[in-house]
Amino acid sequence: MADLERIDHVASLVAARAEAGEHLAVIVSAMSGETNKLVGLARGAAGDDAVAEHFDDEYDVVVSSGEQVTSGLLALALRRRGLKARSWLGWQMAMRTSGDHAKARIQGFEDSALQDAVDGGEIAVVAGFQGVTDNGRVSTLGRGGSDTSAVAVAAALGAETCDIYTDVDGVYTTDPRIVPKAQRLEKISYEEMLEMASLGAKVLQTRSVELAMNHGVRVRVLSSFAEPGAENPGTIVCSEEEIVEKQVVSGVAYSRDEAKITLYGVADKPGMSAQIFSLLAAAGVNVDMIVQASARAEDRANMVFTCTSGQSALAREALEAPGNGVEFESLETTTDVAKVSIIGVGMKSHTGVAETMFKALYEKGINIDVIATSEIKISVLIEAAYTELAVRALHTAFNLDVA
């Protein structure tokens, strides 16, 4: 939500649907820039304490006001159009959240008053991103939490679909800025969407997709910029079963925010790998791809793993800390890498997918550094300079280019 003009536009979108007879709950985020402003104020007031444990609960009191304002304003803009509407704050609908302030998880939520209001034809304008803890404090779900709120409300109300209005008109086979021939997907499964989201396609928050999958909520991603009534089908995120025509590969994702760490000459002792990764986990490093190769003498091996570039210093620190029980000769970090992935539920039942992928990359002269696979995706780590070329080659190779 950017400003009053934007709120008015959203009101017109909602009004068009309400006038078509739909019963609606609308979950709102803060106005553009407002959350950043509030975060700045909270950090300014707290000073050095902003990093301490004595920060997050009051931080939540401050930042949650952004959604509160928007919910009241949208309710007013809807009433202006002659519609019945009211705002619902986290505590009013008893959206129960954990006490992990600033990154709370939704614990439960069942509100018959909200249900009654919506059933009675009143539009519920719900302040997203916020909940209330068991001891009655405000807590927020962290950045992007409004998507998660929306799915939670949809689940509680047994809604037919949870429409998430974003700044894009759907989920694409890949980033259209790189591949102009990218296509909007009509449907995508939860599992694929999770891989897309975690691999760098930032349409939906991972948590909201997980919640939708767990509760079987159909999510539709569509454009908030479209005019009311205009063609705006978006992309449906749903269970695999609902997708009749399964593509072998549904999309190509990429992430440049990668670091490759190579440990040379790791002592080949029992439990050494376990020690390395338990150290990294303790330091809070999310390790992604892992390769271990016996490249040299028998008692020494090289090990390669990847994490986000932001965590590479943390990883290095943990591994080089004296007396940590890890033995290796040297450590090398590079962030000059990118991860490119193909994703598709159809892979489960098709063979030759990896072959097609590797061949397409080979034909463009792109070296594959590390490979990782899951049931529905294959990821490769390549030199960063080849990112766009690789994405385009794979998009074409799997027949995803629009005709």
Next chain:
Amino acid sequence: MADLERIDHVASLVAARAEAGEHLAVIVSAMSGETNKLVGLARGAAGDDAVAEHFDDEYDVVVSSGEQVTSGLLALALRRRGLKARSWLGWQMAMRTSGDHAKARIQGFEDSALQDAVDGGEIAVVAGFQGVTDNGRVSTLGRGGSDTSAVAVAAALGAETCDIYTDVDGVYTTDPRIVPKAQRLEKISYEEMLEMASLGAKVLQTRSVELAMNHGVRVRVLSSFAEPGAENPGTIVCSEEEIVEKQVVSGVAYSRDEAKITLYGVADKPGMSAQIFSLLAAAGVNVDMIVQASARAEDRANMVFTCTSGQSALAREALEAPGNGVEFESLETTTDVAKVSIIGVGMKSHTGVAETMFKALYEKGINIDVIATSEIKISVLIEAAYTELAVRALHTAFNLDVA
């Protein structure tokens, strides 16, 4: 509260008192300009509906966020100083308010959790101006409601004193901008303060003084600009009994926001006055002073009354409406008038006060147009141009000038 710097200053004032061992609940208002901004947004979103009944409940959702933000920020600023503090929102402490949104009245409030927290040495930072209705909606007390919130919290907690930090350092015998020799009063009774407030001295909201009087809460008005620990005694607003040395006249108040309406040739029928004032009441006009004079033939009289200048058009409209049962020959409105008043509980037991007042005005050549009296005040309506002269003359006549 103006900005982060201001919040930090308030935190230092509060910290100084907490470190002296006081148990504190601090009631905060919104940051400077924030409420106006939020009101503007709400009106913008509602459009023409802003005047309708379908406005105020959501207006309250929007504007109450201002105090929410300040309460979180002040709690953080106090923790930064190593103090225990937390914010309390209207719904968290169950400050019960009526459903008259945007101008709600406090109905009741008793929160043992808040009491326990304060007793335990945690500073309670209470979002002022806001409460919660019986059906769980946010409601606000109207402009200046934070003073009223503060008195209500003080009453509920059985606080020794309710300190109200303002932009002045106390209650003065009159407006120091007009009379440089005006003195800060050490103490003033509730009754006197009420007369001062309703007569245009805008230090405290009338409602907060009424609430303090009803619950016997001692209120201290003091400067929020003073440095912590500096001499800042302020003015105590308390019961008459606590004031040992009663002044005959404690202060001189004035108001320029007055309109005088003269009805010429009112038919002298039984019930005509009643009809006039019930019409005005129905139109929402607060009539202040009234004079009826049989100035002409026996069956016709002239009538004079006053109201705020903002209501004079409303009054005229009500009186001139066809078929309203009121008969008069002509109506004249002037706003070129001011009301000047002397106030003092000592008047009850002293004679000659009116005489001193009228003589002082007469000596400066000031004509008195209308007179109104109560037990503890005498008000006169005079030509507006003489306002300052009258205030100075009365301030001197009643020995209020600082030595």
